[in-house]
Amino acid sequence: MKCDIHIRLVLWLTLGIASVSMAQQDTGIVHDSLVANQQAIYNRPFIGLGATGISLGGYAEGNTNYFVEDGLTEGFSMEMRRVNLFVYSPIGKRLKYLMELEFEHGTEEIALETAQIDFKISKYLSFRSGIILPQIGIFNANHDSPVWDFVDRPLSSTMIIPSTLSEVGFGLFGNMRLGRGQVSYDFYLLNGLNAGIVLNDQGRTFIPSGKSLEMLEEDNNGLPMYNARVAWYKGGIGEVGLSYYGGVYNDFRLEGEEIAERNSISIIAIDYNTDFEKVDVKGEYVIANIEVEESLQPLYGTRQKGGFVEVDYNVLRGRIIGFDHANLFLMLRFEKVDMNVGDFKSPGIDLVDLTRYDHETSLSGGVAFRPNGRTVFKVNYRYHWIRDLVGNPAARMAGIQVGIATYF
């Protein structure tokens, strides 16, 4: 019954917004704030289509790969990672609609990544519903490839925070001045991840495996998950954010009957992104706690943590090889994820104080050339050290990637 109430609430609110949109014609932007992460989804180039008020945009991303793991390589390959199309419509007064359709690896995966309606309730508060990007960490809501100087996404943002995570849900967001800076805030109710977080094809607790196509249709257990983020931003300094995502994830209920204990997940992330003249420092630190049925532990970890620090240094700016407003960056990123935090404790054999591993550490460097504000050419070198659960000597993997990403 609770599930029904939630669905009705979402329908009622969505229909209500739709009816308002038919009556009002304000084409202004709901929020023109500079608060970076919250507004990243609107901070994209679009092309207007005249009288309709609809704007189109998108981005494309492709790269080459050459990786070697412990002396073995599958050789050189190329991939067309993504082509994403944006449709934006300022529906009416205090209302706007944004949609993003993603084609991953050609047409291997086609997904409606965003389809959201924003309704400005007041200067400080807006309502959002539809398929939305939860605000977790630095990356999920600000993941467009042309924004980032490395080809690969941060480990903590893809192995712990399941970016890109888009979910059906609704909630409130806004921002306000606070002293010389600004504070942004988001709060959403979402269908949430499912039981694939454990007993998945990774053989370990892996939060991204909790995503499924069905989560856009209905919740797997009738209990929503919650997402919230608070951030402080000041021009010339940058942004610091604190975010939370969590709730019950497993299929504890089948046909109304409870067949298992309720297991919850919580993800807490701190992210930062500086806004200095020539150096951009960004990163995040994330901790995830996952309730796992006792007999599945410690193979399936109950705690994960990780993060990254990335420094992008603007070494050249101005006219470069014929481009008037070009930029050249040197980048360095250090990152680490621990997918199973804790020690082994097993009856029979003294395993106390033996650390669980399942670590991945990576150091990356590279060059990014931005001939304009929309396009970036990337050359990256990555080196990974990977230790398995019991801590066997690290597998070593390294690779070179050359990529291009551009808004259009």
Next chain:
Amino acid sequence: MGRTAFIACIFLFLAVVACKKIMPGAPELGEIVAGPIAGLSSAQMNKHLLGDAAFARVYTPEDGLGPIFIQSSCEGCHIGDGKGHPINVVTRFGKPGPSGFDYMSGEGGAQLQPRAIDGFQGEILPGSHMFSTDRLPPLVTGLGFLAAIHDSTILNLTDSLDADGDGIKGRVNFIEPEPYTIFNPDVHLVNTQGKYIGRFGKKAKEITLQDQILFALLEDIGLTTVQEVEDLYNPQTGTLATDNVADPEIGSATVDNLLFYLRTLKAPTRRNETDPDVILGEALFEQIGCVKCHIPTITTASSDIEVLSEVVIHPYTDLLLHDMGNVLDDGFPEGGAKGSQWRTPPLWGLGLAAESQGGNMYLLHHGQASDINAVMSYHLGGEATSAATEYFELSPLEKEQVIGFLMSL
């Protein structure tokens, strides 16, 4: 320097660093356990790699995992194809019954599956059990060579009546075959009771490598096959409460690929074998009598896989059962093997045990011995008492040499 030249330099630098020198190289051949036997044809290598993928595949509830299970992949227990870690011990249990040993199948025996998929419950050891025994997953490399040893070779090593009076009584474990056991006339002999020689498993319970694979798929991962179509369930929580995936959950091609993969994994490569101390240690190992069970050299029979055919191998096992005394008596019989009888484990790969056990060593069937001295202590009390006693009478240097030799295997 102009801007264009500066950019060119950066890209040139990146091109230089892209050379192989900054890519991680392959470990030395002897440093890792895993790898195919040299000399496979391209078609055989292809099948080996298909089997490798099947061995590494992690099964989910949607694939047929469970409903009760121990691990979700072969690789999960046999990490890097090497010896297993104690977090993956397999527990078996049972009790003496009025008409022989009771494997307690009505209470989830003989093997405990403590984990379960959503909606089910893993098994717990029933209170009425008398014996439970922990088994560490073994190294799986070199199994193809062991499978290619002719039964007559194994029989020639037996001495069940101790005719030579050395206290060593190697005997075979005659096993009744499964309905699906596939015999190889190049290898197998049948006795008058229709039983065959077991050679795989801690107590030589399995006759063929395929039997061992089918057993592990069902009992460890909960996967049904064409040969074993009945899924596991936890009788402690309800009879026939099985998962919702149609049986068989994996096809014959997967089983076939797994079998080929295990048959074509190389034997562990020796290291430091020309080191003088290692050579002396090898001589001492022979002198104190360890080689009476840990037979250094065996020649395989003819095989349908050329690289396994009539090859001289150095597994350091006789594949026979030996009474190891009360300390190692787990009270759990298998086939003709009593609680204190264990198949001589191959010693090849012993020096690489820590490479798959997280840098530590967990030795013997239960992983309770953390070094060679502890292993030797466990050998006191049974047929190996004499050899173990002589080991402890060696000087510290000589013991080091023996250990150095064992670590070179």
